[in-house]
Amino acid sequence: MSSVKQVQVTFDCTSPERVGRFWCEVLGYVAPPPPEGFATWDDFNRTLPPEKRDTWFVASDPSGAGPRLYFQRVPEGKVVKNRLHLDVRAGTGLVGEERVAALEAECARLVALGGVRVRLLTADEENESCLVMQDVEGNEFCLD
Numbered sequence: 001m002s003s004v005k006q007v008q009v010t011f012d013c014t015s016p017e018r019v020g021r022f023w024c025e026v027l028g029y030v031a032p033p034p035p036e037g038f039a040t041w042d043d044f045n046r047t048l049p050p051e052k053r054d055t056w057f058v059a060s061d062p063s064g065a066g067p068r069l070y071f072q073r074v075p076e077g078k079v080v081k082n083r084l085h086l087d088v089r090a091g092t093g094l095v096g097e098e099r100v101a102a103l104e105a106e107c108a109r110l111v112a113l114g115g116v117r118v119r120l121l122t123a124d125e126e127n128e129s130c131l132v133m134q135d136v137e138g139n140e141f142c143l144d
Contacts, residue, residue, distance in 0.1 A: 008068045009086070013137050016071035017041075020057035022136045023069055025113050026088060029059040082140045087130075090143040095128060103131040103143045110143075 013019040024030060031041070038044040045053045057071040090106040091099040100120065107117050110133060118132040118140070130144035 006067065008070050010070045010072060011139065012074040013071055013139075014073060014077060015054075015137065016057040016073050017054060019135060019137050019139075020059050020069065020071040022113055022115070023071075024059045026110060026115075026135075027059075027061070027066065027069075029066070029069065030062050032058055032060065078138045085139070086141045087144045088141060091128070091130075096123070099123075100129050103129065106143050107131050107133060 011019055011023075020031070034041045034044050038047075055073045059069040059071070061067070088106070091102045094102050100122075103120070107115075111117055114136040116134040116138075118134060121127075121130050121132065123129045128144070130142045132140060132142055134140055
């Protein structure tokens with residue numbers, strides 16, 4: 001039996017704070033307070049050597065139920081489709097037009113934050129409708 005109790009989801013990106021703050025808004029997550037002795041993360045970052053500044057960002061579920069999200073700067077940009085993506089549960093329990101309306105409303109909120117609407121996948125015999133989106137750096141996710 002495994003002893004793993006928690007999972008952290010890590011995003012490779014070019015702008016960790018920008019991507020992290022987008023996901024904070026999407027999920028209602030929060031950034032931790034700055035280290036002791038610093039009023040803000042910007043104050044802390046200014047104490048680091050230039051190559052170490054803005055290299056990571058952390059977002060956590062304030063209730064403690066969801067996984068921690070870690071955003072790390074990598075030198076290369078996104079090139080191909082994600083092999084793993086998040087499903088943001090925006091239409092749970094809804095079906096048909098009511099579900100699509102809920103997904104479209106959440107999509108509009110996220111587009112205003114910098115997300116990109118890709119396409120609506122309509123319900124079929126096996127699956128309810130979902131909406132494919134991208135975050136501010138092009139990482140795919142679904143509203144479902």
